[in-house]
Amino acid sequence: MRALCILIIDDQPAIGRLLSSYLSKVGHQCQYAPSGDEALKLYAQQPFDLVLVDQSMPGLDGQQTTRLLRELQLNMGWRPILMLSGNAETEAQIAALEAGCDDFVAKPVSLDMLAAKINSFQRIAEMQEQITRQNRELIEYRERDKEERNISAYLMSRLARTAKLEGRQLDYFLKPVSEVSGDLLLAWRASNGDRYALLADATGHDLPAALSLLPVSETFYNMAAKGFSLEGIARKLNRKSAEYLPANRFVALLMALYSPLDGTLQIWNGGIPGALLMADDGRVLERFESLNFPIGILDEDDPLFCCQVETVHITESCQFSMFSDGLIEAESISGMQFGLDRVEAVLHDVKPEQRAARLQEALALHTSGAQPHDDVAYMHIYCEPAKLDMQPAPPAFHECKPWSLQLQLNVEQLRNHDLEPLISSFCQSLGLEPAQHGIFSLVLRELLANAIEHGLLRLDTSIKHLSDGFERYLQLRQSSLQALEHGELQVDIQQASLEGIKRLSVTVTDSGPGFDFQNYKATASEEQFHGRGLYLLRQLCADLQFGGVGNQVTATLQWQ
The missing domain is CATH 3.40.50.2300 (Response regulator)
Structure with missing residues (x-):
């Protein structure tokens, strides 16, 4: 001693x-x-x-x-x-x-x-x-832990951008086990009206789980703001998570992309319990099970890696609901789980605008007010049939800078790149009028899709009439594009101003055989599943002209 x-x-x-x-x-x-x-x-x-x-x-x-x-x-x-x-x-x-x-x-x-x-x-x-000494160390640890939690909670709130979740287009609630949640809800409304939503559930809960979500938020917002596809976002998130997370950590993820203009809903599900598409009267229209691995588990070159996106066409007013497994697995005092059947029953019995609140009430009643053992997240997005009556962009009150861009794209580039957001982002850097961002991205997307699907791949869009037509069409598009050996696209974009009239023209030319556009009559209507692209372009553009042998389309936007 x-x-x-x-x-x-x-x-x-x-x-x-x-x-x-x-x-x-x-x-x-x-x-x-x-x-x-x-x-x-x-x-x-x-x-x-x-x-x-x-x-x-x-x-x-x-x-x-x-x-x-x-x-x-x-x-x-x-x-x-x-x-x-x-x-x-x-x-x-x-x-x-x-x-x-x-x-x-x-x-x-x-x-x-x-x-x-x-x-x-x-x-x-x-x-x-x-x-x-141990008490002093515990006090110091508690203070450090409190400070770390406060910083992490603040950081996560900044990354989640909670303000983006507020509005009439979606409802949500997030019930973390502690101050920091291992579940994450994100939402973004693109300039063309598309609505992106994401639900992420990291391995475990509390601070370690929350830290696993850091690579997710910024990547999602950056890519959604540029209009990338769900597949492109999922691949980038998978790479980021594999790069930053330890081998025993991964993130279950569900993303949705609702396009009001063409009335489509796309879903990418990697490890989240089955999401629901429910009509206003409570009928379950679709169930979306997980078709992909959670992000951060497999590399893209792994034979088991896949990136499947489901697409449905919205034909009536409905809501897309997604929720983490913390909701399904929440236990009562007797050990009974809340369960998916109970979720559907609760959502069925109330009006859409009351579903989030009623689900929280049912969860609190089931757990007798006790805290669930895992984080709980829920979000639903309001969806409506297609709206092809988009209003023109408001006039711009600053100088219109003239610029032009020409691109030649080969088959490999068409396969491996999400072209529309890349080209749109570059055009914005060149001086694309801010007021025209939304309409321009829509027009460019439709022109590229038309050139690839009809000009190069010669796909028959009538398949979309079938009950599972959209999903089969997208699978056919993907397989046909992978099998395509020859073909190219040329894109010419110009912005100019003359005597107070500002014009933005987009010309897309494909190397396909074209079609007899002189005798073509548009038959598309808002109720049809195919032919909608040309109908949408005529609604948005001041002028739409075919050229060449029908393998060239020029769309012109015009404003004062």
Whole structure:
């Protein structure tokens, strides 16, 4: 054991010298005080490890001195105090203990017994120091943990951009187990009106799970703002997660892209419980099970890696609902899970605008108000049939800068790149009028899709009439594009201004055989599943002209 620093308080110097001599021989350091007042001055300057105090002294007696020492120890830490007394009566011992002493030693003092008691209290003091040190470390850890949680919660709120979740186009709730959630809800409305939504559920919960979501937020927002496809976003998120996350961490993910103009809903599901598309009256129109691995598990070159997107055509007012497994697996007091059937039943029985609130009420009732064992996230998006009556962009009140862009794209580039957002982003850098961003991206998307699907691949869009037509059409498009050996597209874009009239023309030419556009009559209507591209272009553009052998289309936007 380490040497102790001991304060000896006794009005008889002989006893003080005797005790100091003996205790020094057994390895301790001693200091003598002839009175209580002198002892208090010494103790205030130095926190002794142990105090031996005589009970009967002139001035401050042993009991008064002990009480004052204990007051000093409130700020300096507990140390043992032993009372020395020639009165061994029970009442004297009780008085000493009540004054705050830890033990009583009768005079004449047995030095061997005193040494044994000191050793005993030394062990107690060392344990007390260890406890004090551990408590201090726990307090410091708690403060650091609190600060880290506050910073993480703030960071996650900034990354989630909660303001993007507010509005009439969606409803949501997020119920984390602690201050930081391992579930994440994101939403973005593109300039062309497309609505992106994302639900992510990281492995585990609390701070480690939340940190796994950091690569997700910025990547999603950046790519959604540029109009990338769900497949392109999913591939980029998978690469980012594989790059940043440890091998035992991954993120289950569900993304949705609702396009109001053409009334389509696209879903990419990687590891999230089956999402629902429900009509206003509560009928389940579609169920979307997971078709892909969660992100961060497989590399893109792994044979098992896939990136399947489901597409449905919206024919009536409905809501797309997605939720994390924390909702499905929330348990009652008896251990019964909330379950998917209960989710459908709750959503079926109420109006669309009340579904999120009613689901929260049902969850609280099921768990008897207790906190679920996992984070819970829910979001639904309001969907309507196609709206092809998009209003023209408002006039721009600043100078229209002239610029032009020409691109030649081969088959490999058509296969491996999401062309529309890449070209749109580049045109914005060149000086594309901000007021025209939304319409331009729609027009470019339709022109590229028309050139690839009809000009190069010669696909029959009548397949979309079938019950699973959209999904089959997209699969056919993908397989046909992968099998295409020859073909190219040329894109010419120009922005100019003449006599106050501003014009933006987009020409797409494909290397396909074309068609007899002179005798072609548009038959598309808002109710048809195919032929909608040309109908949409005629609604949006000031002029639409075919050229060449029908393998060239020029769309012109015009504004004051």
